[in-house]
Every structure is written in C-alpha cells, then in structure tokens.
Amino acid sequence: MLQGFLLGLSTGATCLAYCAPVLFPYLLGEAKSIRQTAWTLSRFMLGRLLGYLVFAVFAWLTGNYLNTLTDRREMLIGFIYILLATLLLWYGLGQTSVPCAAGSLRGFAATLAQERPALFPLLLGLFTGLNLCPPFLLAFIAAGENSTLGHSLLFFLSFFAGTALFFLPAPLLGLGKNVSQLKNVGRLAAAVMSVYYFYSGLLLLWGGMISS
Amino acid sequence: MRLQALFGYSAAVLTLIVALATFIGMNSFSHKLVDVTGLKISPWFSGGEILGTIDRGSYKILKHRAVFDGLIGQKAEGFVQIDFSPTADLPDRINEKIDFDLDGKIDFALEYDVVANTAVITAYNPRVLSLAGCYVLKERRAVRVSLRNE
C-alpha cells in the first residue's frame, strides 16, 4: 500500500512529464476558468484511475502466472527491475518521443472532441492510464508481487494517489515555460530513480544467487 | 501600495531580529522544538527504548525493544539490540539466553566474546534470523540481532 504510494510519488513527475504534452495543450485550449479546468482535470484523472485499475487486474494475473512459472521469483523480478531501470534511464536521458497510448489517439481525438466533448477528457485519461511508460511498468511489476487481487488493486490505487499529487497543481501551472522545465525535472528524476531501481534489482539478483 | 511598502520594510527589519534571535535563543528554541514536536532519533540508529535490565553484579544487560518501525506501520524485518555496560567491568566472555519479546520463552542464546568483539547466536525462535553486528560504543558494548516480523 505504502509502497505503491511512494512509487507513485517518486515517479509522479515522470508521469506528469509524459502526460503533460497530451494534457496541457488540451487544457489550455479548452478550459476558460480554473474551475472548468479543474473539472476537465478530474474527468481526466478518473479516466486514468480506470486505466490503472484495469492494469491492476492484469498485474495480479501476470504475477500469479510468474509464480507458477518458476520458484526463482526474486531473481526474475530483480532481472526485470534491471531491465526496466535501463528503460527508465533511456527515457530519462534520451530524446525519445512520448510512449503514451494517448499519443496515438490524435486523429480519433479530433472527431471525438467534436462529438462528445464531455467524454473526451475521460478517454484521454483512460488512455494515458493504459500507457506503457516506465514508471507504470515498475508499478506493474511491484503490484504483481501481491498475492491477492484486492492487494493489487489497492497497490495501484495508492500508486495513482501518489502520482495524482503531481497533477493537482497542473491547472495553475499550465504555462509554456514551466511545462518544459517540469518535463526536464521529470525526465531527470526518471534517470535518478532508474539508478535506484537498478541497484535494487542487482541486490535482488544477488540475494537470489546466494540463496540458491 | 504605501501599506505594502511599509510591510516590506518592516519585514526586512524583522529579518535582522530573526537572525539575532536565532543565535541568542538557540538553546531554548531547540529545546522548545523537541518538546513541542516530540522528536527523537530514529530507533534504527539509537536502538530503540530500553525494555528491561538484568543485573549481573559487575555489569548490567540492557534489552531494547525490537525495532521494526516503518514509515507507516512496520517493516518485514528488523532487529533487537542488547547492551552491556559499564565496559570496564565486563568479563571476557558473556553467555546469555535472551527473551527479547518478554513472553517468558527464550528466543536465542548469545555467546559474546568481549575481547575479540565477536558473537555467536543460537536461535530458538524462528523469528530470530542472524547476528547483525557487535559494536564497541563509548560507555557500553552493543550486539544487534536481526529479526523477522510476525
């Protein structure tokens, strides 16, 4: 539970960095008052939350599957941590584009925004929630370690809460320059955290090797 | 605008007063701070509160509480610290049977070689994991034993 929250907190800036390019142009283009922005934002967040909960179920299923696959679970997870940390570092320092599902929504988005403006932010949220950005994958792995579906859901819920904190000031901050500096912080934080996960992954691997 | 300026200058003067007060009141402020917030050094460093004392004549054994403290709730693994003091009157070897959770049952046996500052642990309780370390402190010796949380 707490772990999920902390993970959310630690990667929230990264999440924001990835979602901001999707969210902000929309927020800035659409909303007029802070209240309206907040309303749009909350629908967006609800969409994200839904996306997360769907993933919680997946994570639990995958975790269970992994368990039946091997009894060296620690080593496997350690290995995956290292892989993901490498990904995180790559995203953090490289100049890659946004690997956010909502990005692929653009063409469809235009039509939807026209026809169902109320639904649009919700869907936008759902798709950013379903993306495969690195912090999210880490949450996926961590949630997979949970034994029951309830725990897995709880984990993602708290992960969501952690990341959500970063979105709250969004309506107030949504100005050109801040976004780009925030993006930098998010990217670099991803790089810093990757080192931490890399090290944790190594420790898990090492522990697995010693005990086997 | 006038009022703002007045406020600005007053705040600026106030910063000098803050600076002076910081040094002059350092002592009393720091005690206040600790009293009000109830801050303590984390038990992961300090070893935690002392639960009980065993008198062995020339020296005393101090049992700390088991430490599992997490940020919220408890961690899966922790430790218990046992102190021996005063250092001057310790025998060369100490053999003790320790009941760390005070449930009346022995949890582990500790053979502490005071001279070499090494120890061997025999666990009777499955929660006792291993020896975490032996330390030569200023006025005492300390041994930490790793534990698993229930």
Next chain:
Amino acid sequence: MNAFAANREWKKALLFSLPMLLISGLLFLSGKPLTNPAKLAPAVITFLFINITFFCMIYTGQTHKYRSRFFILASLLFVVSFIANLIEVRGTMELSAANMLDGETPLCPLVIPMLIIPAALTHTIIFPGSLFAAHAGVAPMLVLWLGFSLAVGRGWCSWICFFGGMDEGFSRLCRKPKITAVDSKWTALPWAVLLGIVLTSAATLSPTYCAWLCPFKTVTEFPAIESAKTALQAVIFSSLFIGLVVVLPILTGRRTQCSLFCPFGAFQSLFNKINIFAVRINRADCVNCNLCLQKCPTFSLDEQSLQAGKTLLSCTKCGKCIDICPKKAIAFHIKGTPLHLNLQTARVLYLYPAFTFAAVIGGGCIYGGLERIFRLAVTGSMIH
C-alpha cells in the same frame, strides 16, 4: 569625489558598520576563552576580519568581492578545523558503525530535506546524530537553518554554506571559461535529485544522499570502507567531488555543484518564494549586454527572466550580477517596496541579517581553522 564628500562617505560607512561591530562582538566574541593567549590571537584576527569585510562592503558598495573572500576562506578553514577535530576525538576521518550508534555524527544541513517526511510521520530523525550534541546537534541545527531560511532564503548558498564556499573557490580559479554553453535543462537536475533522495530516504528510513551521493564526504567524514558497498560509495562521492566541485567549476567559472546537483540548494530556492529580499533588474537601464547572465555563478538568470526584470528562483543573492552590471541596472530589492527606489536602504537592510549569519557561522569556521594553524605553528601539531 572631492575630499569633503569622500570624508563624509567614510564616516557614513563607519556609522553603518557600528551595529555589526556590536553584533559580532556580542555573538562571535562572547564565550571565547580570551584569557588564553593561544586562542586570543585567532579570535582577534577573526573579529577584525569580520568587521573589515563588512566595512568594505558598505564603503565600496561592492557586495560580491568581499563576501566571496570571506565565504571561501571560511570554507577552507572549516575543512581544517573539522578534520583536525575528527582526528582529535576519533583518530580518523572514517565514521564507523559504532560512531553512528553512539549518535556521534554532527548534523549536516544538507540532510534536512530528507528528514521532513519521516519526522512528520514517525516523529523520529533518521540521522545517526544526537538531539543536543555539543557539536552540531540536530535540534540547534534545525533552529539555525529555520532562522536563516526565513531571514535570507537561498542566501544560504552564498553566505554560510561551507560546501558552496569550496565550489565558489574553485570556480574563481577560472580565468577564462573553457566551457561556456551549458544546456539549461541541467539546472533541473538538483530538483530531480531532491525528489529522488527525499523519497528513497522516506522509504528506507535512512538518509540516502549521505550514503550514496554527497560529494563533500571527501573533505569531511565518510563511512569506514569495509565492504564492496562502502567502496562503491567512496568511488561515487570522490568522483562527484572531483568532477563537480573541482574540475567543472574551473572549466566553466560557475558553481556547478551548487547549481547542477545540490538538492539542498534546490530545496533552499523554495524559501526565496517567501523571503522578503530579492534581486531585481531595472529594465529602463538594462542594455541587454547579457553580462550578468554569463557571469551568474548559479545560472540564475536567463533571457526571459532578464526581460521580466527578475532572477530565477535559484538566485543565491550573492551580489555578483549587481556588482558587475556596467549600467548599474541590478540591485537588491525588498518585496512590496517601490521598484528601483531607495536601493541603498534595501541593500543595507539585506546585508545586516545575511552578514550576521556569516559572521557567526563563517567567523566560527575561520576562528576554528586559525586556532588549529596557530597550534601547529607553536606546538608542531594541530591536535592535542
């Protein structure tokens, strides 16, 4: 300036310096064992140095020049007295696990951001120190930090931080920068590091920055190297020191550790938001020569901020841009007061609190270091 005016300036400066004479007499000299001749000389020299520095700042109107000398000297002598003291009480710069259990580590201010979440949730300080130790106990350090931050905000980084002094010292060795272009995205790194260490410290309940990243262990104390892990940590902290505190400052002429890495510096920037003092640029006088922008030690000005007449949040209020601006367009400012008016008042009101802290903290370091050096000269050894 004619002789009469010069005479008047001189007297005015003396008058403005009198309060500092009093303050430093009260705060710096009190409690020093002045009857002991071995301690008297360093105390008197330091006391004079403090007051001459302040007088020069007032008389010449130059802030950065004199502040910087004082700041760098304090930081150098801090290292001398800190290490000598460690050797005296502990026999080594290494910090053993037993020292930590004994609560013998002086609280370094850089730890403070990491303490906040655990202190709020568990009411404990995740640092192997003591609450009221004679040498940098946790509680007094917190009070000092709070007082300073309220009074001068991130001025911390150019008036009292001994680590910043080292960075500044090396950056001043640079005559002509070999590297001039530094991508502004790197100024986001301190925030990223801050985020990382605050969260990992909360998760592990130990100050992760100290264990893994702090470059200044190289010149203070460090965990005894006993395992692969501590060896790795030693490699990390010493290379960070050499890279960020020595090499890059010499190559860029900037304080690279402070502006591109230090998480505490980023954290202190937040206090600039609530602090009453700021640095402002008078757009009417500015000719956009960009000199300030190129010379700011901490990258705290960019084109946009210059156009807006403000510095960035990270400004350490060191006064360098103010001193070097050829049009005298930059000045210290008190928020809420009319812009570009009463500049001297704003400056003096800022210098008093800032230099009070510098005189006591920096003065203490200078005295401590001088005292060791005197002892070395007289007895042939720095320690008892």
